Amino acid sequence: MKKTLIMNGHFISTIKGKSSIKGCMVIEGDLITYIGEETPEPKENYDEIIDGTNKLYMPGLVNTHGHAAMSLLRGYGDDLALQIWLEEKMWPMEAKFTAQDVKWGTSLSILEMMKGGTTTFVDMYDHMNEVAKAVEASGMRGVLARGVIGLCPADVQTAKLIDATEFAKTWHGAANGRITTMMSPHAPYTCPPDYIERIVQAAHDLNLPIHTHMSETSREVQGNVDQYGLRPVAHLEKIGVFSRPTLVAHGVHLTDEEISVLQQYDVRVSHNPGSNLKLASGVARVPELLRAGVKVSLGTDGAASNNNLDMFEEMRLAALIHKGVSGDPLAVPAAEALLLGTKMGAESIWLDNVGLLQPGMKADFIALDIDQPHFLPKTDFVSHVVYSACAKDVVDVCVDGNWIVRKGECLTMDEEKIKREFELCFDRLIG
Amino acid sequence: MKKTLIMNGHFISTIKGKSSIKGCMVIEGDLITYIGEETPEPKENYDEIIDGTNKLYMPGLVNTHGHAAMSLLRGYGDDLALQIWLEEKMWPMEAKFTAQDVKWGTSLSILEMMKGGTTTFVDMYDHMNEVAKAVEASGMRGVLARGVIGLCPADVQTAKLIDATEFAKTWHGAANGRITTMMSPHAPYTCPPDYIERIVQAAHDLNLPIHTHMSETSREVQGNVDQYGLRPVAHLEKIGVFSRPTLVAHGVHLTDEEISVLQQYDVRVSHNPGSNLKLASGVARVPELLRAGVKVSLGTDGAASNNNLDMFEEMRLAALIHKGVSGDPLAVPAAEALLLGTKMGAESIWLDNVGLLQPGMKADFIALDIDQPHFLPKTDFVSHVVYSACAKDVVDVCVDGNWIVRKGECLTMDEEKIKREFELCFDRLIG
Incomplete structure (x- = not known):
């Protein structure tokens, strides 16, 4: 050895x-x-x-939330509110994404992340076989999930669930254990409750964790109340999501009671300060989450809402913004921000070593x-x-x-080829 | 040519x-x-x-507020409130600073700034001849002022004012016009009103602008009310500061009425988002200042409260934080943040070309x-x-x-020598 x-x-x-x-x-x-x-x-x-x-x-550094292929949409539709940005800009472009686009978009993000000191990242997207192959080739560590949106006919829902399950089964433990997998309903507002329940059952069957977006904007929280009579935390608790080990992204709009529920179920929160600020989603209650004993980590989110994948910047934002907003200069001191970006990041995605x-x-x-x-x-x-x-x-x-x-x-990937192929994909998408 | x-x-x-x-x-x-x-x-x-x-x-990039020599205090006393940080950490160490310390501390900051794309910077400090010589040697553009603190006996006040005046006279227009100067009472809470009036008179005599800290923390605002019966804006207006062209640093805690006063006098505000967040001073009302027509620019402040001198980061913070805090994803869009870091920065320090x-x-x-x-x-x-x-x-x-x-x-300075001399200065200061 x-x-x-x-x-x-x-x-x-x-x-x-x-x-x-x-x-x-x-x-x-x-x-x-x-x-x-x-x-x-x-x-x-x-x-x-x-x-x-x-x-x-x-x-x-451990990046606990992102959509690597979205580097193809960097700078596309800046300075918009989340729902408009998502529904009018991101989704129409993403609908055009092929497996090749995901391959090269993800490869470019992996290049940016690895050269920038990120050694492990979470990815939730489509065409995940391409993502897993890129992780394998890169030498990085990846915790991957096929993110499913359930706003579609039942047969499409089923096909997506089968795809997500097959992916999770195939790749869990691959690449000398560098790849692990999760099951991932995209968000409570994009998946009907019965569909989420089926995904949770699949996670039980495979003994895998759940990763989902949750409580990112106040509009989402209100929409959940309007539609289901519950805020997202109670809603997800009710339909059994938290019966699985769970990592939620964002968790910006949380009450004290909700923080307590997350702590009880040991739900982990991926804090994405850059993305939350840029989309004007708000400032997550990170000092309160940490005080309550919730495991918090850091994510960049996709490059379309950040717009880089620099985890040093996320650590700095976490250390700076909670001081400025709370008025407490001791909020999230440097050592704690570093923990969020490293050890707590790893623990949040069930990597203890x-x-x-x-x-x-x-x-x-x-x-x-x-x-x-x-x-x-x-x-x-x-x-x-x-x-x-x-x-x-x-x-x-x-x-x-x-x-x-x-x-x-x-040392592991051909940077020039990746940049060239990425630009070809972008030209085709925009054309 | x-x-x-x-x-x-x-x-x-x-x-x-x-x-x-x-x-x-x-x-x-x-x-x-x-x-x-x-x-x-x-x-x-x-x-x-x-x-x-x-x-x-x-x-x-144009950095409109800083104290370059404070790079010697980078990482010294992080995660503290401004007044404690200033009174218990910064001032005792700064009291030991010699002209040599200012020379090498400033030179290191100039290196960091110039290599990072800053071409013009504002500096308010002591031993300013050393700062001006370093600017001259570096090839950068500098707008410089001997910052004076008036919490001292009358004869010391007078000596400082003479020093500030001599400096401003000697260096204004030097280095092919790359150096211009200002007069600088440190802050309303560190200079008695009659002393500020003398400094303003000197600025009139020399036809130079004024640069001062103002309304950085709520504690400072309350202290001003307690001591003088007025908030800082009304106080500085009353003692004639705004009769000179004025650049204030921070301007975090401002009422609508105060914003209107600043606009009427064309007072420029150097927004220092990184420093304000780190010291938990708060979030300046930049969208409101811009809407009112106040000239806003960006500053790093000293490295002790930032902790780098990366103006790209200040532009990004300005673009991100006001969205997140206001909930308006259109607040300070990218093009506006870039203007704050370039053209409006230059205009804020009376450089129109x-x-x-x-x-x-x-x-x-x-x-x-x-x-x-x-x-x-x-x-x-x-x-x-x-x-x-x-x-x-x-x-x-x-x-x-x-x-x-x-x-x-x-190309203009010896980086290795600067780093070496800087470390010798630091070792002596800390020893």
């Missing part, structure tokens, strides 16, 4: 206490086996020795070039990562013990 | 209408003399021809590398600049017709 030593680096190995150490990390196969200030064994015992001078090593640089954890980590003005003085690197860094500071990325980015270059 | 042609580039030349053109730009001396789709003259007429393929040219790529304007512009996933598809570059770009996408920077950054490398 290959044994690699990284020396002379700065490492964010634990979030509490001392924010980083200067020292060494050892990787054996797909695992981290040592982290500390001293070199644990003579140098001749290692197959590879890497000089980590002027590099900051930290856990890879990634998101932290510790012996026994998977070797999913990234290195940032800290020989730059915005990383000086070399004091609190947790602060610098959250308040000062960006995706483009990332130079090296390792997932499952394999390097997928070195010196800023992607 | 040197004549340069840039061909095959994308250019953001006007903010309204078509968001960018593909074509050419001509620079003669320190001016832009042509921009358009066709090459205006045969190629042999140019001294230099630059291939702009895969580059997006746009006006250099920078901030726009148009014939007759100063050749202050930057180029971004757009051959990257987050700039695809190549549709709306104004959207991509505001919602997707970051400082590190900048590859070339030109100010006053001179290249100061090419291919990401600073």
Whole structure:
């Protein structure tokens, strides 16, 4: 088994206490086996020795909500309200998407994410075989679900459910375990209750979690009350969604009581601050969710509503916006924002062995070039990562013990080909 | 006079209408003399021809509020309320700052700013001769003021005022006009009214504008009412500040009536969204200020409260946060955020010939590398600049017709020496 030593680096190995150490990390196969200030064994015992001078090593970022293929719609229909943006801009264009579009749109997003330090991402979309194949080829970790919209005839509903189930069965545990799957009703407002119940039953049968959008806008909440007499949380609870392990995206409009329900069922919330701000959906009650003990993580959402896939920016937004809006300068401090983007992200998608640089954890980590003005003085690197860094500071990325980015270059995919094919897809879609 | 042609580039030349053109730009001396789709003259007429393929040219960014030397305090005392942060963390450390510290702290910030696409910045600090010398050496444009705090004996007040006046006189119009100066009482809560009046009189005598902090926190507003019986706007109006052209930083806590007063006096507001969020000061009423016709621009503030000097991030925050907080997805659209960071920034500091790529304007512009996933598809570059770009996408920077950054490398200052000297200063300050 290959044994690699990284020396002379700065490492964010634990979030509490001392924010980083200067020292060494050892990787054996797909695992981290040592982290500390001293070199644990003579140098001749290692197959590879890497000089980590002027590099900051930290856990890879975990993006818990997105639609990667939507990079094809980046900048298309900005500055609109969510429902109009969705119904008049996104859905008509997405209706034209073929498997090829999903392949190249997703590949471009994977490139952007991996080069920017994201090592794991959640994807909810259509043509998911293409997404899974791209994840497999990229070397990233993916938690994938065929998102189904149930506003269609019964036979189409059934066909979509079969597609989602087949996908989930086929790919769960694939790519050396780098791919896991979920079942995903798109949202309570796009799926009739009986259809959601069938999806939940399928998730029970397959022993898989559920991922859905929930309580993203006040209009959605009101619509749910109008249609079903319940707010989305009570509605989803009633039809049994929370009987499965569940990850909801957004959770912007929540009452204290709803937060308490989410905590009771251990429902995890993917906070998407960039997307929620851009679509004017509002500001999620993240400090309250965290205080209640709900697992919160961070997602970029699709590039059409963000418009990049920079998880450093989501950590920074999470650290900044809740301070500004609540008036509490201690809301979501830097160390907590970093946890949301790493360890809590991993836990939110049922990955207990990634998101932290510790012996026994998977070797999913990234290195940032800290020989730059915005990383000086070399004091609190947790602060610098959250308040000062960006995706483009990332130079090296390792997932499952394999390097997928070195010196800023992607080692696993053909970047030029992806950009070219992406532009051809876009030209055809817009034409 | 040197004549340069840039061909095959994308250019953001006007903010309204078509968001960018593909074509050419001509620079003669320190001016832009042509921009358009066709090459205006045969190629042999140019001294230099630059291939702009895969580059997006746009006006250099204008940072209208900051304290560059505070990069020495980046990450020092995060996650605290403004007054505690200021009184218990910043001021005791700043009291130790020597001219050398200001020299190297400022130089590091200038490096970060120029490499990140900022071509003009406002600085309010002490030891301003060092700041002006660094601006001169860097090739950037600076609007500089010796910020004075009047909480001191009369003789010290007088000495500071003389220092500020001498500085403003000496440097106004220096470095081929790249440096202009202002007079700067630090804030209504740090300067007694009679002292502010003396500073205003000096500004009258020198025919210079005023720059001050104002209405940054609700605590400051309440303190002003408690001490002087007036909110800060009425207080500054009463003691004659607005009789001079004035730029105020922050302006977070403003009533409708105060906004109207600012509009009447044509007082300009530097909006610092990152700093205001981080210090939990609140969210400025930017949509209302803009609707009232107040000139709003963007500032990073010092690195201690931001914590980087990335003006792309300030544009993005301005475009995002006002949507999320107001619930209006049309608040501060991308084109408006870009104006705040460029043309309106320049106008806010009385520079009428920078901030726009148009014939007759100063050749202050930057180029971004757009051959990257987050700039695809190549549709709306104004959207991509505001919602997707970051400082590190900048590859070339030109100010006053001179290249100061090419291919990401600073041409005018010794980056390695600056980083080294900066760290020595920090070690001494913290030791």
